[in-house]
Amino acid sequence: MSALAAAWHAFWFAPAVPWPLGFCRAGFFGSFYVLFLSRTNLRWYALFPPGFYQPRSFFAWLSLPTPSWEVMGWLVTAFEISVILAALGLLTRLATLTAFALGLYVLGLQFNYGYLHWAHAIVPIVMGILALAPCGDALSLDALFRRVVTGNAGEAGGQHRWPIQLVRLVFVTVFLAAGLAKLRQAGLEWVLSDTLRNYFLENQYVFRSEGATTWGHLLADWLIVRPGLCRVFAVVVLAVELSTPAALFSRHAWRLLIPLLFLFQVGNALLLYQDFFFAYLGLYLFWIPWVDGGRGPGGKIRI
Amino acid sequence: MGRYTVKYDGHTLRRRQRLVAYVAMLAFGLPSVLAALVGGEAWPFLDYRMYAESKPTAEIDWLELVGRGPNGTTLRLDNEAYIVPFAYSELLRSLYTLDVLGESDPTPARRALAGLLDAYETQRRLGEHDGPPLDRIEVYRVRWTAQPGAANYDSPDSRTRLQSVSLPATMR
Numbered sequence: 110m111s112a113l114a115a116a117w118h119a120f121w122f123a124p125a126v127p128w129p130l131g132f133c134r135a136g137f138f139g140s141f142y143v144l145f146l147s148r149t150n151l152r153w154y155a156l157f158p159p160g161f162y163q164p165r166s167f168f169a170w171l172s173l174p175t176p177s178w179e180v181m182g183w184l185v186t187a188f189e190i191s192v193i194l195a196a197l198g199l200l201t202r203l204a205t206l207t208a209f210a211l212g213l214y215v216l217g218l219q220f221n222y223g224y225l226h227w228a229h230a231i232v233p234i235v236m237g238i239l240a241l242a243p244c245g246d247a248l249s250l251d252a253l254f255r256r257v258v259t260g261n262a263g264e265a266g267g268q269h270r271w272p273i274q275l276v277r278l279v280f281v282t283v284f285l286a287a288g289l290a291k292l293r294q295a296g297l298e299w300v301l302s303d304t305l306r307n308y309f310l311e312n313q314y315v316f317r318s319e320g321a322t323t324w325g326h327l328l329a330d331w332l333i334v335r336p337g338l339c340r341v342f343a344v345v346v347l348a349v350e351l352s353t354p355a356a357l358f359s360r361h362a363w364r365l366l367i368p369l370l371f372l373f374q375v376g377n378a379l380l381l382y383q384d385f386f387f388a389y390l391g392l393y394l395f396w397i398p399w400v401d402g403g404r405g406p407g408g409k410i411r412i
Numbered sequence: 413m414g415r416y417t418v419k420y421d422g423h424t425l426r427r428r429q430r431l432v433a434y435v436a437m438l439a440f441g442l443p444s445v446l447a448a449l450v451g452g453e454a455w456p457f458l459d460y461r462m463y464a465e466s467k468p469t470a471e472i473d474w475l476e477l478v479g480r481g482p483n484g485t486t487l488r489l490d491n492e493a494y495i496v497p498f499a500y501s502e503l504l505r506s507l508y509t510l511d512v513l514g515e516s517d518p519t520p521a522r523r524a525l526a527g528l529l530d531a532y533e534t535q536r537r538l539g540e541h542d543g544p545p546l547d548r549i550e551v552y553r554v555r556w557t558a559q560p561g562a563a564n565y566d567s568p569d570s571r572t573r574l575q576s577v578s579l580p581a582t583m584r
Contacts (some may be wrong), residue, residue, distance in 0.1 A: 217456060
């Protein structure tokens with residue numbers, strides 16, 4: 110096996126015990142339900158006035174109609190049940206597949222009304238990955254029943270590693286994409302001008318009511334009168350976004366970048382009045398280094 | 413197991429398991445990477461271009477949505493109870509995508525505004541919110557030279573009416 114092929118196999122298929130993937134599944138679906146779904150009434154998406162509908166992506170390709178209130182109610186209820194079942198690991202394959210298919214539709218519906226909650230997009234992608242993964246092999250009711258009936262506790266193997274690595278890959282592409290989009294659209298002007306400071310300012314007008322109800326605007330006000338500091342922040346933001354793929358391969362980069370990304374998102378919520386990232390907060394569980402034998406990405410693997 | 417398994421450090425991975433892994437990588441990993449590297453959007457694969465444009469000046473160019481009642485009452489429609497399921501900023505961004513500025517054809521924006529006013533009145537009559545009756549809805553283009561804390565929010569540099577849409581006679 111060539112060095113490249115060995116590295117490829119080690120990255121995706123090095124053996125891993127089943128429970129970290131089970132923990133990530135339970136944590137992701139559980140936190141998504143508790144922190145987001147139980148506090149957000151997606152049924153309201155059926156109430157968008159029809160003149161705003163601008164179908165995009167597969168909604169346009171498949172000419173999907175807008176749902177009635179009743180149909181949306183059933184779809185959202187089924188989505189909620191599937192997310193709960195996936196968190197519990199009961200009928201895991203069916204639950205994760207259903208959550209993926211319905212999540213793609215009900216979360217994506219708003220995409221057709223001219224404005225997008227960007228942060229929600231990664232959710233159905235991760236649901237799709239977990240739907241294909243053996244994520245119910247541990248820490249699930251399915252595994253409990255299986256153990257009682259057959260005595261089979263599940264074995265370590267590469268099938269429990271690739272899903273975690275793939276979720277990590279998708280996670281870093283979100284931030285890499287944001288960094289590359291800045292370079293494509295603004296170039297270095299993004300850090301050399303007062304762009305970040307001016308976004309802080311602009312959002313105090315655009316998100317007038319949201320800004321008035323958080324203490325983030327006090328911090329934003331403090332930063333706005335320090336343009337030099339805002340430019341330093343802009344450099345850090347761009348550097349972190351463009352560096353995120355390193356977290357996949359380097360333990361040192363992982364230790365630095367993942368906490369910085371978390372802080373970066375907290376800053377987004379406070380300073381730019383964006384929604385807090387409750388919908389995918391659970392994805393940070395995939396970065397806890399259990400699956401890597403306790404050492405983090407790039408570390409020595411121990412089973 | 414033989415030819416249907418691959419051994420790695422003493423652990424086996426069935427061919428089907430590897431196939432599923434590669435299907436997942438092709439279905440979810442590759443489009444995510446491509447969207448990041450090349451740009452473009454096909455839900456749920458996005459290029460996360462929010463805040464990507466250069467913004468060298470502190471000039472703010474935004475919209476304001478106002479309802480007018482039959483007896484002259486004025487209501488800024490920034491209360492989310494009046495514009496369910498939108499948040500105010502989402503609604504205004506949506507109007508931009510419908511060409512509310514009228515750069516080519518504002519007809520879709522006017523149609524959407526009519527639908528919004530219809531929905532407002534329908535919800536009000538059903539008791540879903542406590543807003544006053546409205547018979548007209550207007551969109552203004554508002555410009556400011558930004559100040560910290562949006563100190564001049566209520567006194568913009570300019571405020572220009574872009575669109576005005578009335579409730580149909582059948583709804584009055």
